[in-house]
Amino acid sequence: MKLSGTEIILECLKQEKVKVVFGIPGAAIMPLYDSFGRVEKLSFKNILTRHEQGAIHAADGYARASGEVGVCITTSGPGATNLVTGLANAHLDSVPLVAFTGQVPTDMVGNDAFQEVDITGITIPVTKNNYIVRRVEDLAAVIKEAFYIARSGRPGPVLVDLPKDVLLAKGSFKYPEKVNRRGYNPSYKGHIRQIKFAADKIMKSKKPVIIAGGGIISANASGELIKLANKTNIPVVNTFMGIGSFPKNHYLFLGMLGMYGCYIANQATSNADLIIALGTRFDDRITGKLEQFCPQTEVIHIDIDPAEIGKNVGVKIPIVGDLKYILHQLNNCLSERDNNEWLTEIQDVQGNMVVQPEEKMGELRPKYIIKCINESLKGEAIIVTDVGQHQMWAANYCQILHPRTFISSGGLGTMGYGLPAAIGAKFAYPRKPVICISGDGSFQMNIQELATAIYNRLPIIVILMNNGYLGMVRQLQELFFEKRYVSTLLAGSPDFVKIVEGYGGTGFRVDKKEEFSSVFKKAVELEQFVLIDCQIPKEENNFPMVQPGSSINQMIGVEES
Amino acid sequence: MKHTIAILVEDQPGVMVRVASLFTRRGFNIESIAVGHSEKPGISRMTIITSGDEKVLEQITKQLNKLVDVIRVRDISPRNVIERELVLVKVHTDSLSIRAEVIQLVEIFKAKVVYVEKNTLTIEMSGDEEKVSGLLELLKPFGIIEIVRTGRIAIARSKKNGDI
Numbered sequence: 009m010k011l012s013g014t015e016i017i018l019e020c021l022k023q024e025k026v027k028v029v030f031g032i033p034g035a036a037i038m039p040l041y042d043s044f045g046r047v048e049k050l051s052f053k054n055i056l057t058r059h060e061q062g063a064i065h066a067a068d069g070y071a072r073a074s075g076e077v078g079v080c081i082t083t084s085g086p087g088a089t090n091l092v093t094g095l096a097n098a099h100l101d102s103v104p105l106v107a108f109t110g111q112v113p114t115d116m117v118g119n120d121a122f123q124e125v126d127i128t129g130i131t132i133p134v135t136k137n138n139y140i141v142r143r144v145e146d147l148a149a150v151i152k153e154a155f156y157i158a159r160s161g162r163p164g165p166v167l168v169d170l171p172k173d174v175l176l177a178k179g180s181f182k183y184p185e186k187v188n189r190r191g192y193n194p195s196y197k198g199h200i201r202q203i204k205f206a207a208d209k210i211m212k213s214k215k216p217v218i219i220a221g222g223g224i225i226s227a228n229a230s231g232e233l234i235k236l237a238n239k240t241n242i243p244v245v246n247t248f249m250g251i252g253s254f255p256k257n258h259y260l261f262l263g264m265l266g267m268y269g270c271y272i273a274n275q276a277t278s279n280a281d282l283i284i285a286l287g288t289r290f291d292d293r294i295t296g297k298l299e300q301f302c303p304q305t306e307v308i309h310i311d312i313d314p315a316e317i318g319k320n321v322g323v324k325i326p327i328v329g330d331l332k333y334i335l336h337q338l339n340n341c342l343s344e345r346d347n348n349e350w351l352t353e354i355q356d357v358q359g360n361m362v363v364q365p366e367e368k369m370g371e372l373r374p375k376y377i378i379k380c381i382n383e384s385l386k387g388e389a390i391i392v393t394d395v396g397q398h399q400m401w402a403a404n405y406c407q408i409l410h411p412r413t414f415i416s417s418g419g420l421g422t423m424g425y426g427l428p429a430a431i432g433a434k435f436a437y438p439r440k441p442v443i444c445i446s447g448d449g450s451f452q453m454n455i456q457e458l459a460t461a462i463y464n465r466l467p468i469i470v471i472l473m474n475n476g477y478l479g480m481v482r483q484l485q486e487l488f489f490e491k492r493y494v495s496t497l498l499a500g501s502p503d504f505v506k507i508v509e510g511y512g513g514t515g516f517r518v519d520k521k522e523e524f525s526s527v528f529k530k531a532v533e534l535e536q537f538v539l540i541d542c543q544i545p546k547e548e549n550n551f552p553m554v555q556p557g558s559s560i561n562q563m564i565g566v567e568e569s
Numbered sequence: 570m571k572h573t574i575a576i577l578v579e580d581q582p583g584v585m586v587r588v589a590s591l592f593t594r595r596g597f598n599i600e601s602i603a604v605g606h607s608e609k610p611g612i613s614r615m616t617i618i619t620s621g622d623e624k625v626l627e628q629i630t631k632q633l634n635k636l637v638d639v640i641r642v643r644d645i646s647p648r649n650v651i652e653r654e655l656v657l658v659k660v661h662t663d664s665l666s667i668r669a670e671v672i673q674l675v676e677i678f679k680a681k682v683v684y685v686e687k688n689t690l691t692i693e694m695s696g697d698e699e700k701v702s703g704l705l706e707l708l709k710p711f712g713i714i715e716i717v718r719t720g721r722i723a724i725a726r727s728k729k730n731g732d733i
Contacts (some may be wrong), residue, residue, distance in 0.1 A: 132587055133594050315635055
């Protein structure tokens with residue numbers, strides 16, 4: 009029996025066990041949306057967002073929380089170009105996504121037809137791979153391959169462009185059982201000799217540090233990482249993307265590494281004689297000034313992407329493969345050891361260094377807000393953030409104990425990511441509390457998704473850290489641009505409580521420290537969409553920090569008490 | 570240092586763009602690029618001349634390997650390879666004596682005259698880089714009207730050097 013293109017897509021989505029798709033219809037993709045209405049029961053939830061960027065960030069949040077491939081669907085032209093930021097965001101953070109875009113009919117492609125853009129051409133640099141399907145006969149194989157490539161190896165976003173006539177044409181359907189691409193063979197098993205070599209190096213090292221990156225989370229290798237640390241007593245720092253890969257309450261955990269990282273994490277890494285780098289790409293926010301990043305330290309680098317090894321930092325022992333598998337083997341090669349001398353040295357470095365300035369009485373400040381959230385939820389929630397100062401406060405202060413419970417835009421730093429990503433995370437875990445920590449700048453970049461969240465009755469709690477500024481940029485202006493606050497004052501911001509109420513949700517405004525805890529408790533109990541507009545000090549800073557272009561062991565905003 | 574990179578790719582639309590876009594985006598240099606069908610149906614072979622230190626070359630090959638349509642990448646410069654480039658060049662030959670002089674050069678370089686008209690000669694030549702630029706250098710004083718070059722292609726000399 010022959011199926012239409014749209015029926016083939018529905019069949020493929022069923023085979024891939026897709027549970028939810030996010031998107032917005034339009035002219036070119038109409039046949040596909042129409043087919044959703046033709047079937048008795050869709051095999052997935054179809055969620056209408058209010059902007060295509062919201063759709064792809066929601067799919068991204070869903071993918072990060074669940075570990076499955078996120079799916080979004082948009083029309084051609086502007087619908088497709090609105091995905092570009094979301095694709096770049098997922099690409100830099102290695103998030104598995106499949107984005108379907110409508111396209112004008114094949115005979116009109118290249119004619120500058122209405123709502124035509126060359127979306128495959130545009131998105132080459134921001135996708136793992138992309139396709140335009142020109143024949144209905146190719147459709148099933150392309151979709152199979154798209155999902156396979158998105159989730160295998162180093163995960164990433166894949167775009168499939170669907171000309172309207174291909175959606176309408178009829179073809180025979182057979183879902184391929186497996187994908188065979190001679191140009192795509194990710195290696196999963198690390199070289200055993202290298203693994204033994206690494207084990208030997210670890211046993212001989214005196215001051216080892218583990219850097220846990222986002223790759224641990226992608227590979228579902230947290231259990232193996234914890235085993236590695238427990239067995240060898242090696243202290244662990246994580247990258248921003250690695251938050252959640254190692255429980256923050258573990259006695260070997262030092263904190264986040266890098267520009268807005270912890271003093272002790274940066275110092276310990278700088279003083280280490282061996283770095284065990286797991287699933288990290290040594291981004292410039294981690295290394296600071298590259299030439300001064302641990303020049304004497306030997307590095308064992310384990311990653312699934314060979315191109316990341318040796319890209320930024322010289323590596324003594326490279327191992328390419330799947331972290332779960334390799335760490336399991338590595339653990340078998342290691343014997344137990346203590347590290348008491350080194351751990352004591354690290355504690356001594358911390359000494360009585362404190363982050364300045366200390367809290368003033370009565371002020372509602374970010375650290376306190378997050379402390380209340382931690383006390384209330386005890387690390388058993390999914391924290392989603394936007395981008396800016398609140399993001400770094402969340403990264404440093406939130407109690408994160410499990411992988412996939414801290415969701416944030418790392419590589420691209422996409423303001424506006426938080427709310428739609430929280431929507432996606434909520435669809436992945438309807439029963440877990442989802443907290444979206446945002447700022448007044450970021451929140452206004454995808455504020456329209458309030459409709460999606462509230463209409464779908466998603467009990468998300470938004471903590472809006474409202475300082476009336478684009479705070480992160482303002483902080484840089486204060487420190488490095490002689491306080492010339494050009495274009496960072498967010499004059500004209502709306503009354504956020506009224507905005508949320510206008511969409512049918514609940515909003516509270518808090519400006520006193522003593523009010524926050526009870527308001528947050530009320531928000532949790534309400535089990536509906538709540539926004540808490542937190543009026544925080546206008547010139548609150550993210551400290552400590554590394555000045556751009558400096559080495560990571562030179563931090564400002566931390567001093568001896 | 571200059572490097573010759575041989576790449577086997579899927580013979581599909583857009584592959585050339587993916588490869589070229591990667592070079593541009595990551596700031597790798599392309600001196601020349603040549604592409605055509607290989608001995609296997611469905612597979613094309615690209616030859617790219619690029620430059621960079623060891624670290625850059627490592628990134629070029631690794632990043633190229635990540636492209637799904639790229640089947641194999643080899644930096645073949647250190648190997649024993651034969652390199653060729655085809656050049657078509659049109660030269661002014663204003664007088665009979667100049668024409669004779671140009672034809673003499675063509676013979677020395679084992680090139681070929683492929684078209685003659687009153688005041689011009691069109692010459693075809695293939696060879697390695699040294700030979701091609703040698704002839705072009707000597708033709709320059711006569712007045713070159715137009716040069717078309719295919720870009721270099723390369724093949725391993727013997728079977729045991731491995732297919733590229």
